[in-house]
Amino acid sequence: MGQNCTYVLPTPAIPFSNDDYSKYSQKYAGEIELYLEKDIAGLPSKNLKDYKQAYQRRSEFILGLVKEEHFLVEDGLTEKLNELVVKILDANEIREKERLRFLISRSGIPNAFTTGDGTIVVNLGLISRLQNWEQLAFVFCHELAHHQMNHVNESIDKRITLTNSDEFKKKVKASKRGEIRANQELTSFLEDNVLSFAQHSRNAELETDALGFDLFLKAGFDKSNAISLLRILDEIDEPKYELPSLDSVFNFPSYPWKPEWGVSHLSGLSLVKLSKEEQEKYSTHPQIEERLEQLIEKGAEVKEGIPVEICEDTPIYDLEILEHYYEGYKEFEAFILGLQLAQLNPKNEYVQAVVGNCLVEFSLARKEHRYSNLVPLPGRLLNETENAVATFLDNLSLTDLKEISNAYIERHGLLNHDDDLSVELKNKLKQLKEKK
Numbered sequence: 001m002g003q004n005c006t007y008v009l010p011t012p013a014i015p016f017s018n019d020d021y022s023k024y025s026q027k028y029a030g031e032i033e034l035y036l037e038k039d040i041a042g043l044p045s046k047n048l049k050d051y052k053q054a055y056q057r058r059s060e061f062i063l064g065l066v067k068e069e070h071f072l073v074e075d076g077l078t079e080k081l082n083e084l085v086v087k088i089l090d091a092n093e094i095r096e097k098e099r100l101r102f103l104i105s106r107s108g109i110p111n112a113f114t115t116g117d118g119t120i121v122v123n124l125g126l127i128s129r130l131q132n133w134e135q136l137a138f139v140f141c142h143e144l145a146h147h148q149m150n151h152v153n154e155s156i157d158k159r160i161t162l163t164n165s166d167e168f169k170k171k172v173k174a175s176k177r178g179e180i181r182a183n184q185e186l187t188s189f190l191e192d193n194v195l196s197f198a199q200h201s202r203n204a205e206l207e208t209d210a211l212g213f214d215l216f217l218k219a220g221f222d223k224s225n226a227i228s229l230l231r232i233l234d235e236i237d238e239p240k241y242e243l244p245s246l247d248s249v250f251n252f253p254s255y256p257w258k259p260e261w262g263v264s265h266l267s268g269l270s271l272v273k274l275s276k277e278e279q280e281k282y283s284t285h286p287q288i289e290e291r292l293e294q295l296i297e298k299g300a301e302v303k304e305g306i307p308v309e310i311c312e313d314t315p316i317y318d319l320e321i322l323e324h325y326y327e328g329y330k331e332f333e334a335f336i337l338g339l340q341l342a343q344l345n346p347k348n349e350y351v352q353a354v355v356g357n358c359l360v361e362f363s364l365a366r367k368e369h370r371y372s373n374l375v376p377l378p379g380r381l382l383n384e385t386e387n388a389v390a391t392f393l394d395n396l397s398l399t400d401l402k403e404i405s406n407a408y409i410e411r412h413g414l415l416n417h418d419d420d421l422s423v424e425l426k427n428k429l430k431q432l433k434e435k436k
């Protein structure tokens with residue numbers, strides 16, 4: 001990331017605890033259901049069934065996340081969030097303020113979104129890439145602008161109107177009768193219209209930035225932080241941390257690194273990435289360049305040396321993401337992030353315990369023939385880091401996996417504790433020894 005930032009991961013750091021979660025999950029669920037009822041009562045009678053379904057699905061989606069403890073409650077970060085939100089809402093006229101709900105999700109995907117029912121979500125994966133709080137404020141202002149212009153409900157509206165149009169129904173009917181040409185026609189009709197929605201969203205993104213920027217300025221934030229946020233988004237596909245060299249992490253006196261573990265068996269062709277056009281065809285985010293230009297036109301300055309007040313501490317958020325991956329059975333993602341964080345501080349016991357548990361889980365999965373559910377095959381759908389790790393794991397035999405796990409556990413003293421992860425590790429090791 002353009003700015004230099006030293007990341008710090010303290011030794012005793014562990015993920016946040018969510019002791020009061022049930023209190024909040026009840027509150028959120030109550031609000032979500034209340035507004036769903038209210039929204040359904042106000043729906044148009046035409047195509048009512050479709051609207052109802054769309055609104056219900058949306059609520060189910062958010063309720064599901066709430067129930068699965070996707071969100072942070074009552075910690076330093078949510079306090080900071082509330083401070084920013086109050087500042088923005090106090091300075092601006094926002095429609096239906098009372099239904100707004102700002103949530104921080106533990107997801108590692110660098111994203112933020114609005115669901116159209118008043119829920120605005122920012123993922124930790126995005127916060128962990130930020131340098132200062134005002135950048136987070138701009139993310140909120142952008143999402144708030146989507147809410148203000150009712151974009152999500154409008155796009156539900158458009159989709160339902162389209163799929164209920166006579167032209168669309170006629171094409172579906174023809175295609176059901178098995179006419180090949182009609183089928184092609186339906187596909188191209190859909191493509192044209194879906195694309196024009198996407199294109200509408202491209203313009204909508206610019207419009208959203210423009211309004212979001214106004215909200216941001218009225219709340220008294222520094223213009224240059226809107227610019228610096230867009231610059232971060234521009235580089236968001238670049239990895240935050242380097243992957244440590246596997247041949248040193250997994251080289252043990254008792255079981256030395258074998259060069260063939262690092263050899264990729266992929267041909268050049270299977271690594272060809274999606275083209276820029278392919279990626280952009282359905283993209284709802286216009287190129288960041290365009291968005292930057294617009295903000296500069298609106299008077300945002302490009303300042304050097306913007307504040308990096310939170311940069312240093314962001315590995316704490318990555319620790320939380322690590323827990324979310326691991327507890328959510330995403331061992332492959334947890335393993336990669338664990339290796340990256342272990343590089344920042346090899347003495348962080350939580351991180352090492354996750355890496356050790358993942359290794360034993362991979363061994364168990366290999367033994368029980370469910371490895372392919374856990375670790376993806378190397379290929380073009382993975383990024384460079386994922387490919388390096390998937391290739392390494394793919395090259396290991398069950399014996400290699402077991403030996404490496406044991407050596408890693410030994411090196412980091414992972415059996416010398418009695419916390420949850422150590423207990424889990426001991427149980428897994430027992431399972432691994434048992435004959436099937």
Ligand SMILES: [Zn+2]
Pocket residue numbers: 142146205208
């Ligand atoms: Zn947007």
